[in-house]
Amino acid sequence: MPAPPTQVTIYESDHTEEAFFPQQSVYDYLLPQAEGISPRPTYDDALPAFIDGPSGTVLTRGGLADAALRIASGLTQLGMKPGDVVSIWGRNCLEWVQAMYGCMAAGLVITPANVAYAPFELAHQMNNSGAQMMLVDPLLLPLFEATRPLFTASLFPASRVILLCDTADKPEDSPYKSLGEILGDRHATPVKLDGADAHTTAFLCYSSGTTGLPKGVMTSHFNLTSQLQAANISFPQIEWDKDVILGVLPFSHVYGLAVVLMHPVTRGVPVVILPKFDEISMLTAIQSYKITYGLIVPPIVIVLLHSKNLPHYDCSSLHTLVCAAAPLARSLQAAFNARLPHIVLMQGYGMTECSPATHSMRREESVGRAGTVGRLLPGYQARLVDAKGHDVKPHHAGELWLRGPCVMKGYHNNAEATASTIGPGGWLRTGDILVRSQDGFWRVIDRVKELIKYKGFQVAPAELEGVLMEHPMVADAGVVGVYDASQATELPRAYIVPKEEYADYVLLPQEVQDFVAATVAGYKKLRGGVQTIDVVPKSPSGKILRKLLRERAQREYDAINPNKAKL
Structure with missing residues (x-):
């Protein structure tokens, strides 16, 4: 007698607000050119969008849009076409932000590279993604030149290498143009992507995964606009006239891209950019700019918990820290709360393949929920599955499977990896073991393969x-x-x-x-x-x-x- 079919348990998001997912380009969603083109509030162009922490230089919303359109025009004049792939490789800086928004306005596919890459790692990403242009930090030029012999064909002639710096800061005798030297028409029109075109790839972020070389995650415009819409429903407490965001996460990681470079723009909130994480620089920025809100990773929690410098800085403005990208132990969270009780420290969960967030919580929901990563974001469905592919009983731990509008299109040029990750019915196998509480809050146990x-x-x-x-x-x-x-x-x-x-x-x-x-x-x-x-x-x-x-x-x-x- 055949075994009875196993029960499939699908968890829906319990957010009651209606979630509308627009089909348009990420650029038009973030910086609409006309009223009504984006399903969210618009903000004054004079408001600061990004602030360079070390220098204090301010990039306003209007300045960001102006730079983006001029860069888009310049890239078009250099022969780049919508759908072409461009890599951005450098430390966090205002030029990185301007370059990203310019590439989005031009309809290019952006593949951000990790600033810590060795030549063979950079070469793998460039060759696999098919990048046709490199926007590079001048400080990384020696490594870039060392990587050239590893590039396939004859990639990156001098005209396709742009330096992420102002013209005045360009190295002497450099054969490459600076970002400031390629600026074109400030009245350029951003590439429109409506309907089915919104499902074209916007970013190729490379996921380290658990085996083999990193894989290019194809993240569409629709994936990202859906992510931002969902985040604004499940995470609405950032206020444009009150909050200032800490921008220390690497922009090359999807966590930094979506949560630092995009989400604050939808709320009219300024981001203070730091080139990289450094304890003193971070504490100085919090004190100087009255930063209220930080997006961080567990190593930063550890530094703050054991910091001997913290008492020497006024960090009273900081009221919320959201930690993600890796598990945060409940004991570590409790120890942090004991030392810094005025700061709400809470966790979120996501992955590059999900654009990236899938679970989050609001400040008021975090009380008494140390060790949890929040509730399922709007638009997502979830299952918890055992090693045999059967759904586990409620309140039991299992591998998290997800589907929804933020789930990637697949892995670039890797149909086998895509098929092993996204199964029948469109379910993405996360490889992480989670458990769901009766009231809808989730906790990460560990990775299946670890x-x-x-x-x-x-x-x-x-x-x-x-x-x-x-x-x-x-x-x-x-x-x-x-x-x-x-x-x-x-x-x-x-x-x-x-x-x-x-x-x-x-x-x-x-x-x-x-x-x-x-x-x-x-x-x-x-x-x-x-x-x-x-x-x-x-x-x-x-x-x-x-x-x-x-x-x-x-x-x-x-x-x-x-x-x-x-x-």
């Missing part, structure tokens, strides 16, 4: 990292599995960063191991050992680079236990 398999039990590294962060001598931690052939199983192994005052305490690893053993179930003990480390390797977005940590852990474990490495 779970440690100990003798049939599944151990979530993020959970153990949260326990480790509760130890009073630990500043940061990372957990991975090491394979022990003598037991034919993986063992959890931890790497901890001691707080400065305990850096020389030789008994700390054993004390930490005992602390965890007394806190967790027996199968979760750190049987692979505990090792101190100067810094836990992480990506710019705050994700632990587990592959690097796992490789190191296995080498060290095998060296200490040679009889257990191979049988």
Whole structure:
């Protein structure tokens, strides 16, 4: 007799506000050229849109639109056509912002590159995306030139390399033009993308993924306008005449692109741009510009929690921090709230493939909900699925599957990866394990592929990292599995960063191991050992680079236990 069909449980967003998802270009949505062209309020052109933190230079909304149209005109004169791919590679700066808005106005596909890339990483993205132009920070020119031999064909002649700087700041004898030197007609018309054209690709952000080389995520104009509409319903508390946003997230990451460079523009709120994260620069900016609202990642929470400089700066204006891109341990959130009770610290959840946010919460909803990432955004549907593809029972943990208007079109030139990620019915398999509470708030457990398999039990590294962060001598931690052939199983192994005052305490690893053993179930003990480390390797977005940590852990474990490495 055939098995009865399994029950499919689809969770809908419980936001009651009506969600309308426009089909138009991102540029027209953000900076409409006429009344009624964008389904949101318009703001005075004289309002500041972006402020350069180090210099104080202000780019107004009108100035942003003027620069964007002139850059779009200049790019067209250089032969770029709608649909062509352009890469932006540089530190956060006003020129980066102007370049992005100019490329959007010209209808180009933007592939932002990570400023920390080595030549082979940059070459992979440029070759895979088919980029035909590079807008590059002058400070990165030596690396760019070193990458040239790795480019396919004869990409990037001098006319297709533009420097992200003012003409006065261009390096002497440079063969390349600056952004200021390509400006064209200020009365240019932005490319219109209505109806089906709104589903063309706007951005190719490269997702690190869990295996293989990074994959280009095809994010459409419709994906992004839907994301911004949903965010303004689920996250409406930013106010144009009161708030100032911290812009420290890297613009090359979709988190920075959508949440820092786009969403504040829809609310008429200024963003203070910092070139990169630096504790003193950030504290100075908060004090100087009376920043109220910050979009951050877990490493910044750790820095603020342990900061000895914080008491020397007036950060009383800061009332909200939203942390995303990597899990934030409940214990770390509680410790932060105890030190800085005037700041509401809350989590969100998303991924590059979802443009990026899928879950968020409002300030008033965050009270008493440490460890949760909020509610499902409008427009999304969700399922929680077990390893066999069956929907789990309510309030049980499972892999999160999503579908909705913000889900990517697919991976660029990678049909196989697209098919393995987006299944029948349009469900995107996130690879993350979540659980939903009865009142609709979600909590991240860990990634499917990062779970440690100990003798049939599944151990979530993020959970153990949260326990480790509760130890009073630990500043940061990372957990991975090491394979022990003598037991034919993986063992959890931890790497901890001691707080400065305990850096020389030789008994700390054993004390930490005992602390965890007394806190967790027996199968979760750190049987692979505990090792101190100067810094836990992480990506710019705050994700632990587990592959690097796992490789190191296995080498060290095998060296200490040679009889257990191979049988």
